[in-house]
Amino acid sequence: xxxxxxxxxxxxxxxxxxxxxxxxxxxxxxxxxxxxxxxxxxxxxxxxxxxxxxxxxxxxxxxxxxxxxxxxxxxxxxxxxxxxxxxxxxxxxxxxxxxxxxxxxxxxxxxxxxxxxxxxxxxxxxxxxxxxxxxxxxxxxxxxxxxxxxxxxxxxxxxxxxxxxxxxxxxxxxxxxxxxxxxxxxxxxxxxxxxxxxxxxxxxxxxxxxxxxxxxxxxxxxxxxxxxxxxxxxxxxxxxxxxxxxxxxxxxxxxxxxxxxxxxxxxxxxxxxxxxxxxxxxxxxxxxxxxxxxxxxxxxxxxxxxxxxxxxxxxxxxxxxxxxxxxxxxxxxxxxxxxxxxxxxxxxxxxxxxxxxxxxxxxxxxxxxxxxxxxxxxxxxxxxxxxxxxxxxxxxxxxxxxxxxxxxxxxxx
Amino acid sequence: xxxxxxxxxxxxxxxxxxxxxxxxxxxxxxxxxxxxxxxxxxxxxxxxxxxxxxxxxxxxxxxxxxxxxxxxxxxxxxxxxxxxxxxxxxxxxxxxxxxxxxxxxxxxxxxxxxxxxxxxxxxxxxxxxxxxxxxxxxxxxxxxxxxxxxxxxxxxxxxxxxxxxxxxxxxxxxxxxxxxxxxxxxxxxxxxxxxxxxxxxxxxxxxxxxxxxxxxxxxxxxxxxxxxxxxxxxxxxxxxxxxxxxxxxxxxxxxxxxxxxxxxxxxxx
Numbered sequence: 001x002x003x004x005x006x007x008x009x010x011x012x013x014x015x016x017x018x019x020x021x022x023x024x025x026x027x028x029x030x031x032x033x034x035x036x037x038x039x040x041x042x043x044x045x046x047x048x049x050x051x052x053x054x055x056x057x058x059x060x061x062x063x064x065x066x067x068x069x070x071x072x073x074x075x076x077x078x079x080x081x082x083x084x085x086x087x088x089x090x091x092x093x094x095x096x097x098x099x100x101x102x103x104x105x106x107x108x109x110x111x112x113x114x115x116x117x118x119x120x121x122x123x124x125x126x127x128x129x130x131x132x133x134x135x136x137x138x139x140x141x142x143x144x145x146x147x148x149x150x151x152x153x154x155x156x157x158x159x160x161x162x163x164x165x166x167x168x169x170x171x172x173x174x175x176x177x178x179x180x181x182x183x184x185x186x187x188x189x190x191x192x193x194x195x196x197x198x199x200x201x202x203x204x205x206x207x208x209x210x211x212x213x214x215x216x217x218x219x220x221x222x223x224x225x226x227x228x229x230x231x232x233x234x235x236x237x238x239x240x241x242x243x244x245x246x247x248x249x250x251x252x253x254x255x256x257x258x259x260x261x262x263x264x265x266x267x268x269x270x271x272x273x274x275x276x277x278x279x280x281x282x283x284x285x286x287x288x289x290x291x292x293x294x295x296x297x298x299x300x301x302x303x304x305x306x307x308x309x310x311x312x313x314x315x316x317x318x319x320x321x322x323x324x325x326x327x328x329x330x331x332x333x334x335x336x337x338x339x340x341x342x343x344x345x346x347x348x349x350x351x352x353x354x355x356x357x358x359x360x361x362x363x364x365x366x367x368x369x370x371x372x373x374x375x376x377x378x379x380x381x382x383x384x385x386x387x388x389x390x391x392x393x394x395x396x397x398x399x400x401x402x403x404x405x406x407x408x409x410x411x412x413x
Numbered sequence: 414x415x416x417x418x419x420x421x422x423x424x425x426x427x428x429x430x431x432x433x434x435x436x437x438x439x440x441x442x443x444x445x446x447x448x449x450x451x452x453x454x455x456x457x458x459x460x461x462x463x464x465x466x467x468x469x470x471x472x473x474x475x476x477x478x479x480x481x482x483x484x485x486x487x488x489x490x491x492x493x494x495x496x497x498x499x500x501x502x503x504x505x506x507x508x509x510x511x512x513x514x515x516x517x518x519x520x521x522x523x524x525x526x527x528x529x530x531x532x533x534x535x536x537x538x539x540x541x542x543x544x545x546x547x548x549x550x551x552x553x554x555x556x557x558x559x560x561x562x563x564x565x566x567x568x569x570x571x572x573x574x575x576x577x578x579x580x581x582x583x584x585x586x587x588x589x590x591x592x593x594x595x596x597x598x599x600x601x602x603x604x605x606x607x608x609x610x611x612x613x614x615x616x617x618x619x620x621x622x623x624x625x626x627x628x629x630x631x632x633x634x635x636x637x638x639x640x641x642x643x644x645x646x647x648x649x650x651x652x653x654x655x656x657x658x659x660x661x662x663x664x665x666x667x668x669x670x671x672x673x674x675x676x677x678x679x680x681x682x
Contacts, residue, residue, distance in 0.1 A: 009459045012429055031426040031475035032528065037520040038508050043659060046666055049617060053505055053550065056430025104436070104457050115458040117451065120443070131439045138437060146612035148437075149430040149551045153612040160594075160613035239522050246522075323613075327593065327652055409428060 013408025061341035068337025092140025097342035103130025245411035254372035257344025274303035330356025425472030
């Protein structure tokens, strides 16, 4: 049986999926935009703004990784209020991105619909709920960063604008309603995720105090934890002839990043309601079903909404300033910044000369890190589909690729 | 009754952020879509059709094969709209056109010849005529809605041709120059409702220069080192230690394409 899905639909970016004989190939066909070259020779002032344009979905994560890397290079340590606000923006982005994936990209497959619009024709409330959850995430980002795509107010060592206390506390009511929508989301998707099992290496950030999104050390389920500054000595990227995105490996031939990897590594740090959602969905760590990445996203949405309420209380009771007009003094140096973008660990590295001009850049993108693992999963899945017709085989392969929530234009950047 | 117009969304090299802005319109989008039939939208639909009346295109031309693709879209669609700055003026994609492709490929892939098929980055407006242009990185949502309604009612749409300063003043925002920020608002096409300056950041000109903008004059006003320089600009330039080249580079982040439209420019096709 020969299957060609070109282009992949209901994913971000251009890719094709080919299956012939017993081999499946997932090729990234997106045009590279050469971001690592674009920022060279440019001022540190522009770097985070250009970097956020790598991705329309996870622009906040790219901005945060770029700011953290540049702050690292210049020897800047950010204050607690800045870190709390950035964390809140990251929560907003994770919530909106997961809601987009769940309701608009992957979701229609579970209801035999070809799009969210078609799904809405039979049940308009499903689309409305997905839209409300996505919008709630966007509003969190707008409040903290001025805008979700692309953030405005985030700058080195602070913000150009800080939300008023009442703007933050006004979000609490919406967040509570968000939890109600998430309860319905849990019921909607419960029991609908296909079964599969293939154990692999799970990689994410890990923080000693909280479920890591904005900060933490680099952690592998193989039992290794290193500072993120060591990423390029641990993770090897390689160019594959049929893909404009590079593949990555650490201890094994492939590893997985993203919601399921974070859940497997850090589920002990989930908020109480997120823990309950995981129990209701039957998700337990370690889980070796890649389709359950979608389930882990639901759990993370609950965590982000519940913990946002805690963060807002902490932010309003923290006095440290976050808004500053003080110019940053560039120094020659190198820096690395990593965050958990919605789809997994994102690394940015920059080198600057003494005048603050960027002389080197490297970005390692979550979806690129997942590609080798996705192909291994697709190849493990295909033989189990023997006996199905072509259409149903193709759909199941597509669903597995969608479960990774690939962000393809980001991966080739 | 006339049947509903068939619309399609397409994307070339970009971050797909403009399509997300469209999708974020939520209920407003769903109401707009009641007047049309969406037949192709790869990012959110599995089904697709090669027959459509109106095409919205995001992104820049980057592959050789993109040229044929956009020409085909142009032939098919009665109405073609460039969605956002990548499609209209090239955005960041065009920054590195001054560098040879083999240097770009060596820098990113460690191989001067991989991948094959890449050409000089350009907006779709440099390859085909478009009927409506929208701007912004990402596209301004109200501008998208205006254009959408203009198409359905067979009206023309002219992008606003005033500087961002006008929208700053209408909103009563303080001038960011007073906060020591360099701002490109005085020469940039408005229509964003001063989104960045409203949050205290300088305008980076993501909607491009307005028609007839005096770029050289703007740089001269910032750099003039005699008594003509305004005291606020004096402080901004000296605080940041900026040179004329630095300021021009800021202008170039989104506005590189018009520069390379020069006749002597060598395409690497």
